[in-house]
Amino acid sequence: MIIYLNGEEKSVPQNGLTVLELLSQVGVNSPETVSVQVNGQFVEKDVYGHTILKDGDEVDFLYFMGGG
Amino acid sequence: MKGFNTIAIHSGAGKRDPHGTLRMPVYDTVAFEFENARAIQLAFEMKAPAHSYSRISNPTVEFFEERIRSLTGARGVIAVSSGMAAISNIILALAETGTNIITTRYVFGNTYSLFEHTLKPWGLEVRYLDLREYEALEGTIDEKTRAIFLETITNPQLQVIDVDKIAQIAAKFQVPVILDGTVTTPYLFRAKDHGVAVEVISSTKFISGGATAVGGLIIDTGNQNWQFCPRLKEAARKYGPYALIMHLRREVYRNLGACLSPHNAYLQTLGLETLGLRIEKSCQNALTVAMFLKSRPEVGEVNYPGLEDSPYHEVAKRQFGGRFGGILTFTLKDQAACFQFIDRLTLIKRSTNINDNKTLIIHPASTIFCEYTEEEKKALGVPANMLRVSVGIEDVEDLIEDLKRGFGTP
Numbered sequence: 001m002i003i004y005l006n007g008e009e010k011s012v013p014q015n016g017l018t019v020l021e022l023l024s025q026v027g028v029n030s031p032e033t034v035s036v037q038v039n040g041q042f043v044e045k046d047v048y049g050h051t052i053l054k055d056g057d058e059v060d061f062l063y064f065m066g067g068g
Numbered sequence: 069m070k071g072f073n074t075i076a077i078h079s080g081a082g083k084r085d086p087h088g089t090l091r092m093p094v095y096d097t098v099a100f101e102f103e104n105a106r107a108i109q110l111a112f113e114m115k116a117p118a119h120s121y122s123r124i125s126n127p128t129v130e131f132f133e134e135r136i137r138s139l140t141g142a143r144g145v146i147a148v149s150s151g152m153a154a155i156s157n158i159i160l161a162l163a164e165t166g167t168n169i170i171t172t173r174y175v176f177g178n179t180y181s182l183f184e185h186t187l188k189p190w191g192l193e194v195r196y197l198d199l200r201e202y203e204a205l206e207g208t209i210d211e212k213t214r215a216i217f218l219e220t221i222t223n224p225q226l227q228v229i230d231v232d233k234i235a236q237i238a239a240k241f242q243v244p245v246i247l248d249g250t251v252t253t254p255y256l257f258r259a260k261d262h263g264v265a266v267e268v269i270s271s272t273k274f275i276s277g278g279a280t281a282v283g284g285l286i287i288d289t290g291n292q293n294w295q296f297c298p299r300l301k302e303a304a305r306k307y308g309p310y311a312l313i314m315h316l317r318r319e320v321y322r323n324l325g326a327c328l329s330p331h332n333a334y335l336q337t338l339g340l341e342t343l344g345l346r347i348e349k350s351c352q353n354a355l356t357v358a359m360f361l362k363s364r365p366e367v368g369e370v371n372y373p374g375l376e377d378s379p380y381h382e383v384a385k386r387q388f389g390g391r392f393g394g395i396l397t398f399t400l401k402d403q404a405a406c407f408q409f410i411d412r413l414t415l416i417k418r419s420t421n422i423n424d425n426k427t428l429i430i431h432p433a434s435t436i437f438c439e440y441t442e443e444e445k446k447a448l449g450v451p452a453n454m455l456r457v458s459v460g461i462e463d464v465e466d467l468i469e470d471l472k473r474g475f476g477t478p
Contacts, residue, residue: 006110006115028117029084030117030134032134032137032138033117033130033134034117035307035310037308041308042307042308042309042310044309060115061115062114062115062307062310062314063114063115063116063117063118064114064144064310064313064314064317
């Protein structure tokens with residue numbers, strides 16, 4: 001499926017990919033330091049593992065580089 | 069990980085060090101190199117996990133911030149160069165000319181000076197109240213109120229306010245409560261669980277682990293909906309729950325430049341690991357010292373929330389889990405008697421700091437509050453016959469022996 005990560009098209013191999021799995025795929029080892037928006041809505045950190053991405057989703061990561 | 073001490077020692081190790089070091093190194097550098105132009109663009113847009121310039125972020129400082137975030141369950145943490153930098157940053161982030169904040173005169177002397185002498189001329193109205201008068205507080209909040217500011221235990225008056233009650237009133241008006249938790253730290257008081265919006269801390273004190281380095285913390289607990297704060301409306305629209313952190317990181321904190329040095333972040337991370345052990349000992353010692361002073365005929369009053377006859381004992385006991393901090397005050401006959409007492413001491417240090425490993429003593433009226441008139445000192449609760457003791461973690465028998473020396477008795 002295709003998602004748009006920080007405005008750039010990205011092909012991901014599986015359906016049912018969670019935000020947490022996406023973070024891992026792009027090499028983010030400390031997901032607690034990233035805030036994530038899916039289609040403009042902020043996702044709480046404690047549900048990254050349960051938030052499933054769909055084809056065409058716009059995903060934006062913001063890195064605060066320290067403590068949130 | 070659930071325990072405070074375990075988190076203080078083990079959290080924040082998400083990035084693998086190339087050498088497998090067990091301690092975050094000091095990244096003593098200003099700038100960081102990027103692979104290409106796009107990479108540096110993404111870093112500036114905060115869309116890539118990269119540091120660019122140490123006034124804005126630094127790996128060693130980030131590690132300290134992340135450890136504090138883990139300990140507090142906060143939305144976000146920013147480490148700054150001092151406790152006063154934390155207070156000035158947060159007030160400048162939330163308030164503006166023509167607005168007001170509500171506080172008490174019983175705040176740290178430099179905080180009072182910041183409000184009265186630095187921010188007032190810029191057009192910020194500071195409304196002082198007795199924060200135990202809840203109806204008066206409710207009547208003082210208006211549409212221009214941008215924050216309520218208080219300390220967990222005021223210094224040096226040692227007043228303890230019921231934070232839950234203040235937070236309940238503030239919530240009715242969507243006004244954020246800013247709490248200075250320097251003397252309690254998240255070990256004694258978890259601000260997030262008491263409705264506080266932002267906790268500020270001088271990490272110079274308990275956290276630094278023995279007065280090793282100056283530093284401060286701004287902790288967004290995650291309790292406040294920032295869209296109701298006029299200064300943050302635009303940030304809330306763009307960044308949702310991260311509005312305050314982004315407003316600070318991308319504007320106020322970045323532009324004021326009061327960043328924590330990597331060296332100080334390293335020392336404070338080190339201090340944090342033993343924070344729980346040191347606070348426990350300091351609180352035990354302070355209670356013993358308070359009871360000793362109370363038994364002395366030379367002493368007028370002993371002010372320590374841990375004493376059962378303190379008017380703040382019950383609220384402090386409830387809020388701080390039966391521990392009452394490391395600071396106490398007591399009165400002697402007059403200022404001359406205070407000076408004589410201080411000068412007789414040989415172990416306890418004559419110093420202005422608090423919550424060091426060492427026990428420290430000071431005469432607040434002639435030092436921290438020396439710029440104020442006698443009338444102001446009276447209003448601020450700082451009489452000329454009062455001494456402040458910050459009780460450290462020594463063997464308490466040695467402290468008692470030195471205090472006896474202060475009284476001129478064996």
